[in-house]
Amino acid sequence: PYDWYADRRAESPLHWDPDRHCWDVFAYDEVKRMLGDDESFSVNPREATGFQPAGEQTFLLETMLFQDPPKHDRTRDVVDEFFRPSAVKSLEPFIAAESQRLLAEALDESDDGVVDLVDALAYPLPVIVIAKMLGVPAEDREQFKQWSDTIVEGTAGEEEDAEALQERQMEAGMALANYFRDLVAKRREEPRDDLVTSIVQADEDLTETELLGFCMLLLIAGNITTTNLITNAVRTFGEQEYWPGERQRDTAIEEVLRYRAPVQSMTRVAMEDVTVDGKTVEEGDTLVCWLGAANRDGTQFADPDTFVPDRRPNQHLGFGYGTHYCLGAPLARLEASVALRELGTEYEVRPAWEDDDLEPIESSFLHGVRSLPVRLD
Ligand code: HEM
Incomplete structure (x- = not known):
């Protein structure tokens, strides 16, 4: 998509797309301004638009991701402290052990030392970690992973049509x-040392x-995104013949978040008429912030199309x-x-x-590849 971004941004920070019926915003300052207001x-x-959700969308649209303050802050304020760096740090040994286990298992099954990084590590790891963090017991994690995988599955096998997939997802x-x-009910009765208990308390x-x-x-926002970060990192390092x-x-990793952001766009709706670069965004218009x-954007980053592993400062918008x-x-x-540490210390990739x-x-806003074969020696 990067040539498309560059060509359009050179003309104007924002463009109206009559087919998708939305504004596309390409420039750093404008994207930041919109996300910040x-x-x-x-x-x-x-x-703003009176959009009526259906099915499981209803559920998701009630969460912080789709709510403005003050409703947004109600849940965010409660959970914020459990996601701080100091709070998640205790998961490190678990993440390391699981990474090693997943890689060893994948190599065991491979005849020639080549494994698909996505299948082997980048895809299973995030859901295992979030299950552990929430407090899903080890014996339920496989079942939990299957449900979670089904929910985020983009395309099913060729023999399955969209309706059947939707039904399975429901x-x-x-x-x-x-x-x-x-x-939640169990942890209310009998507290444990896990995220669900902490939130309940x-x-x-x-x-x-x-x-x-x-x-x-957490499953929808956190899993495929992290999969793509790990995969995009290995892909980029491979291209650059570089391992940090x-x-x-x-x-x-910050530079991967800039250079190949796993989430490429976020959507907003204008709440009032706004003029940008002489164009009028009307109240109710949808804006896709890229x-x-x-x-x-070269006004923010020197050599923006070059991967600079020690780039500083790096105020990328990869996490919004x-x-x-x-x-x-x-x-x-x-x-x-x-x-990446476990991958690089255990193996030559x-x-x-x-x-x-x-x-x-297949996604209009996520950036990653379906599989990435790597040789592990
Ligand atoms: C919000 C990206 C991993 C949970 C966001 C937003 C972005 C983003 C761009 C802003 C959405 C917006 O402005 O509308 C990413 C990327 C990830 C990642 C690139 C991985 C590399 C995770 C993980 C979790 C998570 C691991 C949780 C376990 C959330 C939640 C929000 C969010 C709950 C909503 C926050 C709010 O509305 O206040 N993420 N995310 N994300 N992300 Fe992530």
Whole structure:
């Protein structure tokens, strides 16, 4: 998409698309301004457009991701402290052990030392970690992972049509909601050292719908995104013939978040008429803020199309900006850092893919590939 961003941004920071019926915003300053101003640019599509959700969308639209303050802050304020870097740090040994286990298992099954990084590590790891963090017992984690996988599945096998997939997804969603409902009830009765217990104890006034919605949100917002961060990192390092050492790893991960942002765009709705670059955005218009384009804006980043592993400062917008700045950013950073560390210390990692064979995942706003073969020696 990067040539498209650059061409359009050179003409104007924002463009109206008559087919999709929305504005596309490409420039760093404008994207940042829109994400930073909840009063003029809402995340709640119902607020300004009267959009009526259906099915499981109803659930998700009630969560913080789709609510403006003050409703947004109700759940965010309760859970914020459990996602701080100091709070997620205790998961490090678990993430390291799981990364090693997943890689060893994948290699065991491979005849030639080549494994698909996505299948082997980047895809399973985030859901295992979030299950552990929430307090899903080890014996339920496989079932939990299957439900979660089904919910985020983009395309099914060729023999399955969209309707059948949707039905399976509805079923998995219900099963997961029931599972969370039981888990919440159990932890209310018998507290444990886990996230569900902590939230229940921190605020007894959160409704069951708010709590369930939040648990579902973690799966939807946190898993494929982290998968893509790990995969995009290995892909980029492979292309650059570079592997970061201990001291560069974390800045290199920030640069991947800029250079190949796993989330490329976020949507907002204008709450009033606004003029940008002589164009009038009208109240109720939808705006697609391209984080991936803002991250390559030459007015903010020198050599924007070059991967600079020790780039500093690096004020990328890969985790968004403002009120909705990613809650899971410290966890995603930790997971990527530990997974890449384990990968690099246990093995020598070499690309086993051809650029032309890489297939992008099907999504209008997520950036990643479906599989990434690597040779592990
Ligand atoms: C919000 C990206 C991982 C939970 C966001 C937003 C972005 C983002 C761009 C802003 C949405 C907006 O402005 O509308 C990413 C990326 C990730 C990642 C690139 C991985 C590399 C995670 C993880 C979790 C998580 C691991 C949780 C376990 C959330 C939540 C929000 C959010 C709950 C909503 C925050 C709010 O509305 O206040 N994320 N995310 N994310 N993310 Fe992440």
